[in-house]
């Protein structure tokens with residue numbers, strides 16, 4: 504058995520371990536009879552864990568064949584399987600009728616039509632400082648939609664949502680769920696960058712959010728995850744702080760909605776990652792994705 508693994512793989516394993524550690528997951532296990540490349544094992548033991556191959560599916564695929572676990576058939580992590588257990592939906596955050604509840608779905612709408620309708624939008628003052636409109640990105644038939652607040656500098660430059668540091672973290676979160684970015688849809692409440700990354704103002708949210716609503720209606724996901732207070736407050740039409748309903752199942756136009764912290768907040772407050780991971784595990788259960796749990800060696 505070769506003891507050598509590439510530096511790239513070592514770095515990927517170290518990065519992934521750091522990510523899981525930030526999520527509060529510090530204990531993994533492996534089958535004791537399973538050989539693991541010794542370099543990788545040394546790395547893992549330096550952070551006090553043993554590896555369980557399920558936690559590192561992509562890295563494991565790149566290990567030498569002799570270092571792999573025997574193939575154990577298991578269901579692929581696909582969206583759409585019936586959820587094993589679904590918690591009952593609690594009451595909505597606000598009993599006041601949502602602004603959006605009264606807006607009817609546009610017949611035969613498509614993301615392309617919505618983008619065409621948006622055009623070179625100048626409907627609110629954010630148009631004057633933007634570089635690129637950040638419409639949204641991902642699977643037009645996604646069962647999971649993430650909604651953030653608005654584009655930042657990287658997104659404004661590239662025209663794509665969540666591509667900066669916070670976006671990298673969101674990608675890690677999605678991958679930790681057993682998905683890829685292309686499996687989900689990612690968009691924002693406002694599609695142009697607010698100057699200096701300030702919060703979007705009420706009139707800007709009011710003007711832009713109908714396009715978001717059409718996107719969600721058209722994609723028709725099973726679950727909408729609001730990333731941060733602006734997205735949650737906009738869709739739920741509430742002034743309550745996100746900490747009061749974070750991680751609770753709510754309802755939005757007949758769909759399940761869950762609000763969690765924005766990745767940018769997690770960059771400033773890494774301990775909150777474990778709370779977000781618990782929230783994402785609830786989403787995984789509803790989508791029928793395998794919930795991976797650490798287990799003592």
Ligand code: SF4
Pocket residue numbers: 621624625626627628629630636693694695707710711
């Ligand atoms: S934020 Fe929305 S409404 Fe305002 S200019 Fe950009 S696309 Fe138009």
